[in-house]
Structures are given as structure tokens and as C-alpha cells.
Amino acid sequence: MTEEGFKKVLEVRQLRKHFGGVAALSDVDLDVFESEILGIIGPNGAGKTTLFNIIAGFFPPTSGTVMCRGEELTGLRADQIARKGIGRTFQASTLFSQFTVFDNVFNAFHMHYKQPPWKALLHTSAVREEERTMKQKAMELLDFTGLASQKDKLAENLSSGYQKILTISIALATNPKILLLDEPVTTLSPQMVETVMGLVTKVRDTGTTVLIIEHNMKAIMDYCDRIVVLAYGEKIAEGLPREIGENREVVEAYLGVMG
Ligand SMILES: Nc1ncnc2c1ncn2[C@@H]1O[C@H](COP(=O)(O)OP(=O)(O)O)[C@@H](O)[C@H]1O
Ligand SMILES: [Mg+2]
Incomplete structure (x- = not known):
């Protein structure tokens, strides 16, 4: 997917988050386009959930900004951001x-x-x-x-599969324009992975943009329009699934540190 013809719905600039001495995110830039499924992958501790927490306003960044359709979200409370059409599910039920x-x-x-x-x-x-x-x-x-x-x-x-679908249903009740899913298919059977990812596709087809953090590489490769790779708080790559799959550095970095 190229930028031409696609409306930007989320613009993350120079996002940084430090927890004491830990740099969970270091100057991350990210563009998200309307009606895409964007996969966010990376080893445990890469900063993926922290990125969602900041976008959704659960805590502020140390520095940097998040803009949604030209409007700054940084500084708003979680409930205010939810009302602007950003829904989310959590890693734990x-x-x-x-x-x-x-x-x-x-x-x-x-x-x-x-x-x-x-x-x-x-x-x-x-x-x-x-x-x-x-x-x-x-x-x-x-x-x-x-x-x-x-x-x-x-x-x-x-x-557990239906429980994941229920958490997605609850997030959809707020009619989000952007949906953040944190590991929606981790631990599910291959058949249930297909069911949940089929639902994610249906949601995207209604015009909702989906950001999905997931370790299941088959789900990511088969269903995402684009993929962003985080490692140690930095964005180390982004591209089409095929490009990410062929990126030796990414594959090694990712597989090397994954538990
Ligand atoms: N609320 C928090 N307080 C302190 N440290 C945190 C907090 N949230 C995340 N971290 C730390 O930030 C880093 C990134 O965590 P996280 O965003 O959860 O990674 P991921 O979701 O990619 O596994 C980790 O080192 C983690 O321990
Ligand atoms: Mg996480």
C-alpha cells in the first residue's frame, strides 16, 4: 500500500516513553491510514502495548505527539479519546x-x-x-x-475464542473509527484464529481502521495490509507482509528475542 489515495487517520510523531530508566518507546514515528489493518509485531517488551496505552490516553508520553485526523490526542483523557472514536481491547480479558x-x-x-x-x-x-x-x-x-x-x-x-470475540464486540459497541486490538488471537486454535481474523476483516470492511498487536505470524501475514516492527522501543521496519517476511534483519531480530 502506498500513501497516495489513502487518508491518514493517525499520525504518531517522535513518541517517547520512559518508565524510570526503561525506554519503552524511543522516538517512534507512525502513520496509519483509513480502512487498513495494520499489524504491529515485535518481541516481548518491545513497547507495543505501551504504544496502544499512549494512543488511547491511558498515560501520557514522555514526549512526542499523537494526532487523529489533524487533531491532537496527546493530553486528552482516555474517556475523551474513546469518544473521539478510538476503541481498544486489552491483552488480558x-x-x-x-x-x-x-x-x-x-x-x-x-x-x-x-x-x-x-x-x-x-x-x-x-x-x-x-x-x-x-x-x-x-x-x-x-x-x-x-x-x-x-x-x-x-x-x-x-x-477462549468466543471470549476474545466478546471483548471485540464490547469495543465495537462504542462504534469506533479506529480499533486497537492487543493480541486478539494469541493462544487460540488455528480454526478460531481464522474466525477472529475473519471478523477483524469484516470490521475493516465497514470502514474501521484496525491496529493489531499479535505474535501469531500466520494471522499477521495473512490478514494485515501493512506491518510495523518494533524492537527495544524502536521502529526497526515497516512494509507489506511480503516485504517484512523477506527482511532478514527483521526475521532474525524478531525470532532471536522471542520467547
Ligand atoms: N506501566 C508500566 N510501568 C513500568 N514499566 C512498564 C509499564 N508498562 C510497560 N513497561 C515496560 O516497558 C517495556 C515495554 O513494555 P510493553 O509495552 O508492555 O511491551 P510489549 O507489549 O511489546 O511486550 C517493558 O520493559 C515493560 O516492562
Ligand atoms: Mg504487550
Whole structure:
């Protein structure tokens, strides 16, 4: 993919993050384009999750900027960034395990489109109407992500693959324009990897840009439009999957340090 004809949705410039003496990110530049699946790979400790945490506003960078469609995100709180259309999933599961699949997704809609509490207390027809709309939206989303048949199961009773899909469904409830997925297929069976990556492709095809951190190289190579490689907090390469696969330095650096 070349830059021509593709709208830039995210622009990361000279991003640096130090944790005490640890340089988690060192002057990273990154451009992300509309409706692409961008893979972010690199050995453990490379700074991949830190990059997501800064983009999503979970903590500020030591220096550098993140711009989204010309607007600076750096300095905004996580909830403000989420409202600007940036959704994310976490490396570890954050499901309400004692809730059903449906309630997990319904709750995500509720959090996003929340009415002031005094209004909900009134039990007006407008509030009831809104509840109905949200239930319908939750069902539509479960249909889209392939979880409709699982909707009444408790989240804790789902297979690990369906749990990953549920976390993606929850992130989609906020209707993000950019979705950050942190290791969505790690530990899944090859068949489930295909299912989850098929969903990621479907999400991209609706116009959402997807950034995906993943160690599963088959998933990365088969489904990403472009790949960025981080190692020791630095961007050491970027390109098409074929170019990255043929880059001896990348392959050695990556395989050399991976656990
Ligand atoms: N909240 C934090 N506090 C202190 N150190 C951190 C924190 N988050 C990450 N680090 C450190 O930053 C480096 C990069 O971590 P991380 O971004 O999680 O890497 P990756 O996701 O690529 O495995 C590691 O050395 C890690 O220990
Ligand atoms: Mg990580």
C-alpha cells in the first residue's frame, strides 16, 4: 500500500516513553491510514502495548505527539479519546465473567450512550424507548460478530475464542473509527484464529481502521495490509507482509528475542 489515495487517520510523531530508566518507546514515528489493518509485531517488551496505552490516553508520553485526523490526542483523557472514536481491547480479558454475553454487550452500549441518572429514574417512555433501541443494537452487534447463538451464556463459560470475540464486540459497541486490538488471537486454535481474523476483516470492511498487536505470524501475514516492527522501543521496519517476511534483519531480530 502506498500513501497516495489513502487518508491518514493517525499520525504518531517522535513518541517517547520512559518508565524510570526503561525506554519503552524511543522516538517512534507512525502513520496509519483509513480502512487498513495494520499489524504491529515485535518481541516481548518491545513497547507495543505501551504504544496502544499512549494512543488511547491511558498515560501520557514522555514526549512526542499523537494526532487523529489533524487533531491532537496527546493530553486528552482516555474517556475523551474513546469518544473521539478510538476503541481498544486489552491483552488480558476484562469481561464481566458472571454476566451473560448479551448483558456484557448491552452494558457496553449503556456506558457509551448513558442518560443522566435522574432521567433514567423517571422511567419515561423516552427512556423505555431508548432501552429498546439499545437492546436491538446489542442484538445486531452480536449477529455481526457471530455471537448471537451464545448470547445467554455466562461470559466465563465461553470458549477462549468466543471470549476474545466478546471483548471485540464490547469495543465495537462504542462504534469506533479506529480499533486497537492487543493480541486478539494469541493462544487460540488455528480454526478460531481464522474466525477472529475473519471478523477483524469484516470490521475493516465497514470502514474501521484496525491496529493489531499479535505474535501469531500466520494471522499477521495473512490478514494485515501493512506491518510495523518494533524492537527495544524502536521502529526497526515497516512494509507489506511480503516485504517484512523477506527482511532478514527483521526475521532474525524478531525470532532471536522471542520467547
Ligand atoms: N506501566 C508500566 N510501568 C513500568 N514499566 C512498564 C509499564 N508498562 C510497560 N513497561 C515496560 O516497558 C517495556 C515495554 O513494555 P510493553 O509495552 O508492555 O511491551 P510489549 O507489549 O511489546 O511486550 C517493558 O520493559 C515493560 O516492562
Ligand atoms: Mg504487550
